[in-house]
Amino acid sequence: xxTWDEVTVGTAMAEREYGPISRTDIVQYQGASGDFNPxxxxxxxxxxxxxxxxxxxxxxxxxxxxxxATDWLGPxxxxxxxxxxxxxxxxxxxLVCSGAVVGRDDAARTVDVxxxxxxxxxxxxxxxxxxxxxx
Numbered sequence: 001x002x003t004w005d006e007v008t009v010g011t012a013m014a015e016r017e018y019g020p021i022s023r024t025d026i027v028q029y030q031g032a033s034g035d036f037n038p039x040x041x042x043x044x045x046x047x048x049x050x051x052x053x054x055x056x057x058x059x060x061x062x063x064x065x066x067x068x069a070t071d072w073l074g075p076x077x078x079x080x081x082x083x084x085x086x087x088x089x090x091x092x093x094x095l096v097c098s099g100a101v102v103g104r105d106d107a108a109r110t111v112d113v114x115x116x117x118x119x120x121x122x123x124x125x126x127x128x129x130x131x132x133x134x135x
Contacts, residue, residue: 001074007111009014011101013072017120018064018093021056026091029060048062056089061126065117073132079110080131086124094120109134 002011027041032083033058046054062083070078089095095117103112115128 001072001077004109005133007073007101007104009101009104013068013097013099013113015096015098016068017056017094017096018068018117019081019120020092021060021089021095023054023091026054026056026060029057029063033057035059051088053090056091056093058085058089058126061089061095061117062128064095065097065115065126065128066130069099069113069115069128069130072099073111073113073134077131077132077134078130081128082130083126083128085126087119087122087126089119089125093122093125095104095125096105096120101107 030036030040039049040057041054043053054071066081087094097117099113099115101111102114110131113130115130116124117126119125
């Protein structure tokens with residue numbers, strides 16, 4: 001983990017690619033979360049709702065983005081984490097996560113980061129913000 005002096009406004013996190021997201025990844029997340037909405041695993045159901053196929057559970061991407069950030073700044077250091085869902089993620093999509101420090105509170109020794117997971121060949125699937133304390 002970086003030290004306080006290494007984390008300044010503008011410090012960028014190294015990009016990381018995840019995927020391709022498989023139907024198995026989606027179903028495993030559904031099992032872990034207890035969210036068994038068929039729109040995420042049943043193509044016929046998703047198509048009857050107007051989608052081309054089943055698509056990923058948004059919280060799977062949120063978990064990927066959170067893991068990306070905590071791998072850099074530490075899970076015990078999270079003080080706040082929020083996301084905004086932007087675009088569906090489909091089976092076969094690859095996500096590229098990136099982030100940067102956008103704020104720093106010297107008194108509290110916290111940093112604010114902005115995060116994004118972008119679909120390769122698409123747009124931002126999910127955007128996030130987080131606050132971390134830096135020991």
